[in-house]
Amino acid sequence: MERRAGSIAVRQVASDGTAKLLIRLNDGLTVESVLMPGHRPDRAAGCVSSQVGCAMGCDFCATAKAGFERNLTSGEIVEQFLALRQDARASGRRIQTVVFMGMGEPLLNLENVLSAIARMASNEMGGLGFRQITVSTVGIVSGIEALAASGLNVNLAVSLHAPDDQTRARLLPVGRRFGVGEILEAANRYQAITGRPVSIQYCLLKGVNDSMEQADELAGLLKGLRMHVNLLRYNPTGLSLSGEVYMPLSEAATESFLSRLKDSGVVAHFRRSRGPDINAACGQLRHTA
Numbered sequence: 001m002e003r004r005a006g007s008i009a010v011r012q013v014a015s016d017g018t019a020k021l022l023i024r025l026n027d028g029l030t031v032e033s034v035l036m037p038g039h040r041p042d043r044a045a046g047c048v049s050s051q052v053g054c055a056m057g058c059d060f061c062a063t064a065k066a067g068f069e070r071n072l073t074s075g076e077i078v079e080q081f082l083a084l085r086q087d088a089r090a091s092g093r094r095i096q097t098v099v100f101m102g103m104g105e106p107l108l109n110l111e112n113v114l115s116a117i118a119r120m121a122s123n124e125m126g127g128l129g130f131r132q133i134t135v136s137t138v139g140i141v142s143g144i145e146a147l148a149a150s151g152l153n154v155n156l157a158v159s160l161h162a163p164d165d166q167t168r169a170r171l172l173p174v175g176r177r178f179g180v181g182e183i184l185e186a187a188n189r190y191q192a193i194t195g196r197p198v199s200i201q202y203c204l205l206k207g208v209n210d211s212m213e214q215a216d217e218l219a220g221l222l223k224g225l226r227m228h229v230n231l232l233r234y235n236p237t238g239l240s241l242s243g244e245v246y247m248p249l250s251e252a253a254t255e256s257f258l259s260r261l262k263d264s265g266v267v268a269h270f271r272r273s274r275g276p277d278i279n280a281a282c283g284q285l286r287h288t289a
Helices: 074-090 110-121 141-149 165-171 180-194 212-222 251-263
Strands: 006-013 019-025 030-037 043-047 051-053 068-071 094-100 133-137 155-159 198-204 227-233 267-271
Touching (some): 006 074, 019 074, 043 074, 074 094, 110 133, 110 141, 141 155, 155 180, 180 227, 198 251, 227 251
Parallel strands (some): 198 227, 227 267
Antiparallel strands (some): 019 030, 030 043, 051 068
């Protein structure tokens, strides 16, 4: 019998029904995975981690505060999916989609991520399908190209968070290595190869990346590209690595930014936070002892 890669140490449930699982691995390290109930009573979405911690150092993300410890094996990734699927079934739901938006940068653990995706999408594990899986990245250009070359045709989400290199490098250290233009070119090539539209993730931070000028700049970057923007609410994580305390936008300011993008012809949506009261929302995952 194959040895299990870990066990559920803690299960928490948020006021909106989102469940967060703290999974203890065989070496004692932990990762977090999230199950989000769908709008339909029989559906759910799963969010899995690809690494223990993260080396990307994104300034507004709680995962970055603990640093990077190691990559997850494909088995450890798959077991997160199986644990979430079991949790969903207990409430009469079926996992319809899975996103690699938990702890870690998936494209820096690509071999194991691809192996896990192949298993999760296979008929042997319930036939989730490749088009129901999304891989998120902070913009590792070589990783985007390798993902495209894999032939799996999964969805790609790029965490951009700023339309200019200076602001982006302030928020995401990887921005010093890969420029915004270079990342969008790679994302556009991904679309051309796979036929899968790329989503742009943009977390709104008050006074940092939320001006109308930045909305216009973002719209200009995406002009003619078949990409859509997911605006994210910042979920507070306390003092950042750089000593900043970021603040979320008001609903009115968020709506203004969203409207500005739409008026410029950008397909954009606001994605509401799931499970912030148990620190299960975007940017809040953090392994504990």
